[in-house]
Amino acid sequence: MRAFISGLLVVTCLTGGTALAQEKFPNRPVTILLGYPPGGSTDTTARALAPVLERIIGQPVVIQNRPGAAALIGTQAVANAAPDGYTITVATTQLSLLPAVDQVFGRPPSFTRDQFAPIALVSADPSVLFINASQPWQTMQELIDEARKRPGQIVYASGGLYGTTHLAIEIVLKATGTKMRHLPTAGGGPALTAVLGNHAALLAAHPAVGGPQARARALRPIGTMGSKRVESFPDVPTLKELGYEAEYYQWNGLFTQAKVPEPIITFWREAVARAVKDPEFLQAMARVGSGTEYKDRDEFRAWWDADSRKTEETVRAIGRVQ
Amino acid sequence: MAESLQNLLLGFQVVLAPSVLAYAILGCVIGTIVGVLPGLGPLAGISILLPISFGLPPTTAIVLLAGIYYGAMYGGSTTSILVRIPGEAASVVTCIDGYEMTRQGRAGPALAIAAIGSFVAGTASVVALMLLAPPLARLALAFGPPEYLALLLMGLLVLSYISSGPMPKTLTMAALGLLLGMIGIDPMSGYNRFSGGIPELADGLGVLPLAVGLFGVSEIMLACRSRVLHPTSRPRFVELIPSREEARASVGPIWRGTVIGFLIGIIPGSAHILSSFVSYAVERRLSRHPERFGKGAVEGVAGPESANNAAASGAFVPMLALGVPLGPVQAILIAVLIVHGIAPGPLLITQQPQLFWGFIASMYVGNLVLLVLNLPLVGLFVWFLRLPYSYLYPIILICCIVGVYTVSSSMVDVLIMAAAGAVGYVLRRLEYDVAPIVLGFILAPMLEMAFRQSLAMSGGDYAIFLERPIAVALFAIGAIVLLLGVVPSLLRKRAGLKEAAE
Numbered sequence: 001m002r003a004f005i006s007g008l009l010v011v012t013c014l015t016g017g018t019a020l021a022q023e024k025f026p027n028r029p030v031t032i033l034l035g036y037p038p039g040g041s042t043d044t045t046a047r048a049l050a051p052v053l054e055r056i057i058g059q060p061v062v063i064q065n066r067p068g069a070a071a072l073i074g075t076q077a078v079a080n081a082a083p084d085g086y087t088i089t090v091a092t093t094q095l096s097l098l099p100a101v102d103q104v105f106g107r108p109p110s111f112t113r114d115q116f117a118p119i120a121l122v123s124a125d126p127s128v129l130f131i132n133a134s135q136p137w138q139t140m141q142e143l144i145d146e147a148r149k150r151p152g153q154i155v156y157a158s159g160g161l162y163g164t165t166h167l168a169i170e171i172v173l174k175a176t177g178t179k180m181r182h183l184p185t186a187g188g189g190p191a192l193t194a195v196l197g198n199h200a201a202l203l204a205a206h207p208a209v210g211g212p213q214a215r216a217r218a219l220r221p222i223g224t225m226g227s228k229r230v231e232s233f234p235d236v237p238t239l240k241e242l243g244y245e246a247e248y249y250q251w252n253g254l255f256t257q258a259k260v261p262e263p264i265i266t267f268w269r270e271a272v273a274r275a276v277k278d279p280e281f282l283q284a285m286a287r288v289g290s291g292t293e294y295k296d297r298d299e300f301r302a303w304w305d306a307d308s309r310k311t312e313e314t315v316r317a318i319g320r321v322q
Numbered sequence: 323m324a325e326s327l328q329n330l331l332l333g334f335q336v337v338l339a340p341s342v343l344a345y346a347i348l349g350c351v352i353g354t355i356v357g358v359l360p361g362l363g364p365l366a367g368i369s370i371l372l373p374i375s376f377g378l379p380p381t382t383a384i385v386l387l388a389g390i391y392y393g394a395m396y397g398g399s400t401t402s403i404l405v406r407i408p409g410e411a412a413s414v415v416t417c418i419d420g421y422e423m424t425r426q427g428r429a430g431p432a433l434a435i436a437a438i439g440s441f442v443a444g445t446a447s448v449v450a451l452m453l454l455a456p457p458l459a460r461l462a463l464a465f466g467p468p469e470y471l472a473l474l475l476m477g478l479l480v481l482s483y484i485s486s487g488p489m490p491k492t493l494t495m496a497a498l499g500l501l502l503g504m505i506g507i508d509p510m511s512g513y514n515r516f517s518g519g520i521p522e523l524a525d526g527l528g529v530l531p532l533a534v535g536l537f538g539v540s541e542i543m544l545a546c547r548s549r550v551l552h553p554t555s556r557p558r559f560v561e562l563i564p565s566r567e568e569a570r571a572s573v574g575p576i577w578r579g580t581v582i583g584f585l586i587g588i589i590p591g592s593a594h595i596l597s598s599f600v601s602y603a604v605e606r607r608l609s610r611h612p613e614r615f616g617k618g619a620v621e622g623v624a625g626p627e628s629a630n631n632a633a634a635s636g637a638f639v640p641m642l643a644l645g646v647p648l649g650p651v652q653a654i655l656i657a658v659l660i661v662h663g664i665a666p667g668p669l670l671i672t673q674q675p676q677l678f679w680g681f682i683a684s685m686y687v688g689n690l691v692l693l694v695l696n697l698p699l700v701g702l703f704v705w706f707l708r709l710p711y712s713y714l715y716p717i718i719l720i721c722c723i724v725g726v727y728t729v730s731s732s733m734v735d736v737l738i739m740a741a742a743g744a745v746g747y748v749l750r751r752l753e754y755d756v757a758p759i760v761l762g763f764i765l766a767p768m769l770e771m772a773f774r775q776s777l778a779m780s781g782g783d784y785a786i787f788l789e790r791p792i793a794v795a796l797f798a799i800g801a802i803v804l805l806l807g808v809v810p811s812l813l814r815k816r817a818g819l820k821e822a823a824e
Contacts, residue, residue: 038372039657047376047661063373068730069507069524076521101512110521155779161512183467183778184509186771189647189656193590196646199466199779208660212645212667287663321511 025264029060031087035074035094037067041206041290045123045252046090048284052275070160072098072110079111083259088119088268091255093164096308100315101162116255117265118304120272121295123285124251126226127168128233130210130219131202132195140223140242143202147178155181157200159188161321167314168204168225168248172239174317175246195219206250207232208289225249231291251293251307253300269297326452333679337687342382346684349386350691353393354699356410360401360538360718361530361725361739363410364394364634365650370728372654380662381677384655385684388638391651392444392685395634396692399436399627400703404429405718407538411529411595412630414760415484415602417537419615419622426618429704430562435572435620436627437696443580443628444689447635450584451642452682455671459643462588467775468787472796473589474769477596479803481762483603485755486616492758495749499762502527506767510774522734529595529764531726531735535742536756538722542715543747562701564620572624575605579628586629587636590648594633598626599761607807616755635685642678644668 030053032046043065050061066074071094081087095116099109129140137143147154158166161184173180183200185191188209194200196218203210207230213219214233221236225248229238239246254272256265275281276294285292295303337343356367367390375383398413403420416436423432450458465473485492505516506526517523564572579601586597605625606615615622637648645666647653659666664674671678706714726739746756780786787793 037654038369039654039661044657044661047373065369066731068732069521072524073521105513152781161509181778181781183775185775186509187653189653190590193463193640193646193648194466196644197463197466208665212665212669216668218644218668288660289665 025085025267026057026059028086029062030057030085032061032063033074033078033081033087033089034063034065035067035071035078035089035091036065038065041123041250041288042090042092042252044288045285045290048281048288049090049122049254049272049275052278052281053271056271056274070094070098070163076110078255079115079257081257083257085256085260085264085268088254088256090122090252091116092250092252093167093307093311095255096311097162097167097315100312104315104319113308115258117258117260118297118300119254119256119265119268120276120297121251121253121293121300121303122272122276123290124249124293125207125291126224126230126238127164127204127248127250128207128210128221128225128230128236129169129172129202129204129223130195130214130221132198132200133217133220134198135201135220137222138220140237140239143222144176144178147173147176147180152179152181154202155183155200157183157185157191157194157203159191160184160186162315162318164248164250165191165204166318167311169202170314170318171248171310172204172223172225172244172246174314175239175244204248206289211289232289248310249307252290253304265297329675329679330452330683332676333681333683334686336381336676336680337385337683342385342680342684343687345378345382345386346389346687347691349389350393350396350688350695353390353395354397354692354695356390357394357397357413358400358409359725360407360409360722361534361735362728363398363530364391365654366729367391367394368651368654372658375658376661380659380664381680383658383662384677384681385688387655387658388681388684389688392631392634392688393692395631396437396440396444396696398630399440399623400433400699401538401718403432403436403623404703404707405538405714406541407718407722408530408533411533411764412598412633413627414533414537414595415598415626415757416623418602418757419617419619421541422616422618423620423623424707427561428568428618428620429707430700431564431568431620432623433700433703434562434564434697435568435624437693437700439572439576439579439624439628440631440696441689441693442576443583443632444635444692445686446580447584447587447632448682448685448689451635451639451685455639455643458588459640462590462640462648463644464792465589466790467772467779468790468793469796470589471769471772471776471787472793472800474765474772476796476800476803477600477761477765478769479800479807480596480599480603481758481765482807483606484599484757484761486613487753487755491754495754495756495758496762499759499764500766501762502532502759503763503766504770509771510778520734522730522732526767527738527763528726528729528735529760530729531739532742532763533760534722534726535739535744536746536759539719539739539743540746540750540756542719543743544750545711545715562704568620571620574608575601575621575625576628578604578608579625580632582625583629583632584636587633588639588648590640590646594630594637594649595764597629597633599764601625601629638681641666642670642681645670 034042036042046063054061066077078089096113099112102109156169191203195203210219214221221233224230224236224238356362368387398409399416401407401409402413402416406417406421408414420432481496507524582601583597587594605621606612640646640648641652647656656666726735776786
């Protein structure tokens, strides 16, 4: 009897709570929980969004970084957070990448892609291929020809195994039917250093990362991986123009848990739709050299599905190394 | 040169503006606190305060965060010397002789020498940074994986000088350290190694939880064991000042530590921790009384503490001259610049002179602030030693737990520290020295990565190690150092045999 009463109490509290929440969401501070450390692109995007969202939703927006184990720890924390819409995240390929890597190693996944519900895409910048300026190749085609002549001899650097900088080049290699050697490093900075020191010939990087080096003529951009050219490099052709189907973006989107009720997701979609038009947000993004690319939930979901398929295929194609 | 001076004046104009100066001092104060708190290193300190800096103008933000960074390098030695707990990773070696000095009632001089050495090293490195950044940065880029491997192998040679115990015991401990360093995701294949399915272990054991446990927690446990309570020290003022002999003995180590630290600091990778170990080994090798090391040799404090501060400055060379981060701290500072719309790259010095020169000037100011801040603190810190250990040790233990936990809000780190403390206790009861464990632990992942990266570059061809001039030169120097170390003892043995035969 006692158990029944307390059970009843719990049920009443729960339903009462939900009713209240439906009345007014949000009625307390909201957390943007990130899997990456401060200063990375998910972090700068979240920090560009937070003050604008605060104004729109009328509640404080707190940013929490939980980095570790290639973003697995923080992403898992988001997946396991209460599905009440008070925990959202800015995420990128890791949502499909980490489960795919788990699969390659035959481990049970730490989380799955369908634990997350997309809210909106806020940015997507094509990866750009940069080569060390002292390398002889002037165009993408020259590099591809050389790679065909010497398969598996040219060295490319990445910021880490299965990371975005690794996948981007693997996609190029598959599209062009070439092979190169992979030099994994401990992050985007070390990968850039390796190419600047000519220990590796090329890397795929965010346009803002290689931009200053390209302007100082230390690196040469030779191809971009978007559907259209990159604004900061108007003279550099896309791989698509050259006839290679190799599209790859470094993107950031907002997500929450899949179990969050539809009205709350709608609330977030509307808030983000307003935030991405805000001049304060646009300025903050322009400062970090990140383009903005807005897609609402439905369009984003289709885009994300396609990106995930590409990610999973590429990870499987790389498979286990050695 | 004249141009540099003019630019430096511009820099001082930037820094001596009250708003910037206030943040420079604030950064130094926070850095000292971060350094003093065991377990909380400069990286954690900067990460925690990073979001605040986004709201500041870029020069102010960089000045604040850089102040935290080298402030922590100053402060890191304090707990190493007083209670044998490394305040940050680069101060691990200081535990060895610094704490022995404290036990002999020379805590004051040890702290003062560490502060003065840090000041000399910090200031001299800024001069080098100011005058030589662009050419030095190009030299840094020449260090690829094979060169790095050659350098790290020389680091292995250092191992034999780091402990005063018998060689088999030292090497056993080094091997244990190398094995512990293998835990975590293998960066070359993605496999999780020895992490037992615990996600927090995927990035490996942290060097700070490990070092704080092995050195600090074990010391507290040993102290609890002894029935007789250590007499608390009540030093008179004169005893806080280094004696004439101590001061004279420190001059050489400070300068050598500065040069070693600065050069190691420039090289890509997180080798700056190594700089203090290398300096310690060099001093021991050069000393006419190597047997004093490990028993409170002032050179064992002066050299490493200068080296880690010089390395902290050296690491800024490639960041400022080329816009590439060497270590995680520089990566964060670069992110700060990017957030403020400044693209760090090779053109930074010419396009943002007020930032570069302001930064340089802030380091002169910061080093002075830290010296002024730290010398009077020596008296205060030594005063803490008057507290009975039954009060002091619980407080220290709490600080350790809080510091280690704060870094990534992880209980796993606290448990690693506790386990390392227990292991350290057993090992020290068996008279094994724990310092080689830490050095092995730091070296293992770097050695492995450099070796396998080299082979990834060459497609598995070992000839890569013989094709690169810098690498070959470093291998040769290593071989010579090894021979110089081994031959005398062999000759001695032979002479001994001869004598015995006669």
